[in-house]
Amino acid sequence: MPAVICGLLALLLGLPFAGGTTPGAVDTAAAAAVAHLSPGVLRALVFPTEPYxxxxxxxxxxxxxxxxxxxxxxxxxxxxxxxxxxxxxWLLKPLYDRWKNGTLVYPSGHTVSLVAVLTVLVLVTRRVLVAVLSAVALLAATAGLVGMGYHYLTDVAGGTLFAAAVVLLTWPSPRREPADPAQGEHSFTTPGS
Known part of the structure; x- marks a missing residue:
């Protein structure tokens, strides 16, 4: 169910901006919030989105x-x-047709690649620390992408929602194994493991 909700929100979020270049009020406020950051700081914040x-x-x-x-x-x-x-x-960017600086921007491809991989890592490790570090990396990348002028905040939000939806829709759900009476606890495994 979270995957469907994320997917629907990603699709709906882009509708008001489809075919345009104008930022929304939230986009303008986000850009103003990070405008004071130096180019060096912004480049460091964007680092998690680098392909390598x-x-x-x-x-x-x-x-x-x-x-x-x-x-x-x-x-x-x-x-x-x-x-x-x-x-x-190939599908969403041409469909939404939202432009910034001569580039299609909704949803953010930088964000989709980062969030898809981070979501996979969280699902693979099932560790709170990995989830927290992933959230920090996403927040940093968001500030950098907006501050560098690569994306509007809504592009990043749409990319986050879409990437999470794709991963969650395709990832096998953990299933609960019967309790081990000797250990008194339940364990979770993934089908096909």
Whole structure:
């Protein structure tokens, strides 16, 4: 259900801006909030969206899956972010036709690639620390993308929602295993692991 909600929100969020170049009030406020940051700081904030960083994080997710013997998840960790990126570039950007600086911007491809890989990492590791670090990386990247003028805030929000939707829709749900009476707890596994 969260995947469907994220997907619908991503699709709806872009509608008011389709075919245009004008920022919304929230976009203008976000740009003003980060306007004081220096170009060096903004470049550092955008760093998590660099292709080599996203690729390294994706390969880390694949390696973690293989190490745990979860081959199906390893394939998904590789394929699903690519699927999200391709859908964004070939379907959604032309469909929404929102432009900034001569480039289609909704939803943000930078954000889709980063969030897809980070969502996979959170699902693979199931660690709160990974979720927190992922959120920090996304917030930093958001400030950088808006501050550098690459995207409006709504582009980043749409990319975040869309990437999360694609990953959650395609990722196998953990299933609850029967309790081990010796340990007195339940464990979770992923189908096909």
């Amino acid at each position: 960083v996203v690729l390294a994080l994706g390969l880390l997710a694949v390696a973690l899956c293989l190490r745990a013997g979860r081959r199906k998840e390893a394939v998904l960790a590789l394929v699903v972010p690519v699927l999200a990126i391709l859908l964004t570039s």
